[in-house]
Amino acid sequence: MALRGLTVAILTSGLLGSAATTAALQQAPAVPPAITFKSGVDLVQVAAVVRDRHGRFVTGLTARDLQILDDGQPRPIVDFHRDVAGVSVALLFDVSGSMESNFTSARETATHVLSWMDPVTDEAAVFTFDTSLAEAAPFSSALRSLPESLKSVKPFGATSLHDAIARTAERVAAREGRHRAVVVLTDGNDNASRLSAGEVSAIASAIDVPIYILGVVPQIDNPLDDLSATGGRSSLAGPLTQLAEWTGGRVLVVSTPAARSAAARQIVDELRHQYLIAFESSGKAGWHPLVVRARDKDLVVRARNGYMSGQSRPNSE
Numbered sequence: 001m002a003l004r005g006l007t008v009a010i011l012t013s014g015l016l017g018s019a020a021t022t023a024a025l026q027q028a029p030a031v032p033p034a035i036t037f038k039s040g041v042d043l044v045q046v047a048a049v050v051r052d053r054h055g056r057f058v059t060g061l062t063a064r065d066l067q068i069l070d071d072g073q074p075r076p077i078v079d080f081h082r083d084v085a086g087v088s089v090a091l092l093f094d095v096s097g098s099m100e101s102n103f104t105s106a107r108e109t110a111t112h113v114l115s116w117m118d119p120v121t122d123e124a125a126v127f128t129f130d131t132s133l134a135e136a137a138p139f140s141s142a143l144r145s146l147p148e149s150l151k152s153v154k155p156f157g158a159t160s161l162h163d164a165i166a167r168t169a170e171r172v173a174a175r176e177g178r179h180r181a182v183v184v185l186t187d188g189n190d191n192a193s194r195l196s197a198g199e200v201s202a203i204a205s206a207i208d209v210p211i212y213i214l215g216v217v218p219q220i221d222n223p224l225d226d227l228s229a230t231g232g233r234s235s236l237a238g239p240l241t242q243l244a245e246w247t248g249g250r251v252l253v254v255s256t257p258a259a260r261s262a263a264a265r266q267i268v269d270e271l272r273h274q275y276l277i278a279f280e281s282s283g284k285a286g287w288h289p290l291v292v293r294a295r296d297k298d299l300v301v302r303a304r305n306g307y308m309s310g311q312s313r314p315n316s317e
Helices: 019-027 103-115 148-152 161-173 197-206 239-246 257-272
Strands: 043-051 066-070 073-075 077-081 087-094 123-129 133-140 179-186 211-216 250-254 275-280 286-294 300-302 306-309
Touching (some): 043 066, 043 286, 087 103, 087 133, 087 161, 103 179, 123 161, 133 161, 161 197, 179 257, 197 239, 197 306, 286 300
Parallel strands (some): 087 123, 179 211, 211 250
Antiparallel strands (some): 043 275, 043 300, 077 275, 286 306
16 A cells, blocks of 8 residues: 655655545445545555464454554554455566466466456456566456466566566555555566565565565475475575565465465455554654564464665665
8 A cells, every 4th residue: 555645755655545546436335445544744554464373364353453563663553444445466477488388377377366356346457577567457357367468478588577576566556445466476587687585575565565476386396395306496485485575475386276276365365354554653764674463462463574764765667
């Protein structure tokens, strides 16, 4: 979500819910209205998913049930929302040469994501990348299947994975009043990016867009599989895992049809169960480590782990 009232260049500014968005929502009463947060200087929004010790989503919490630590200091929660207009997902396809043998599986995985989305409340867009980012389909609630253009794609060339994630996260940030995410379909290889994984996580974290990386690889290259031959050297581990977790997302590696379907549903379910929280920053310039936790110690909260204030973030262009 964009942060209302924030003047720092690292964060996307703007009012939550334009007049056009409000009018559209009024015409579709089945869709909950776009949320708005109270005005404030350096108002920071955080999307958080809460699970119990068995991994089940925890619903029905209130602001009193959660705590915010900003650079180690407690901050009062000034706004708290559970029900928002819907889910907004950018499907980001790696079409570089290394994906040639995995691209059919990537399309199948993305189709599963679309199948779990609500045609009334949710929206999706499709982007592709190799060394540059291209829009294959704009954000639309009518996107029930992948564009025909993806069927003729022949993966080729180098990969600028980090750069593409950063630029796509900025596109998703404009989808206000929704549960938002970038879902990347890739084998994890990057050999041409200007940005590092850490810089990308700073960009995505600053605008509160979780990054879900769906690693589409054969079973022998799956670092989570007992039959893997990677020996822990998979490009889907290390910096990419940290990138995703820093933003409140994660990496899921899928090598079978069942795993692809389950991972797609898992991502959409998580987005639907997000709590959207807002608090006022101290205003201190620089990177702020951020911890969101439940007062009930048996509950586990996943959210972005920091934000920038008072200085520019890395440029994704």
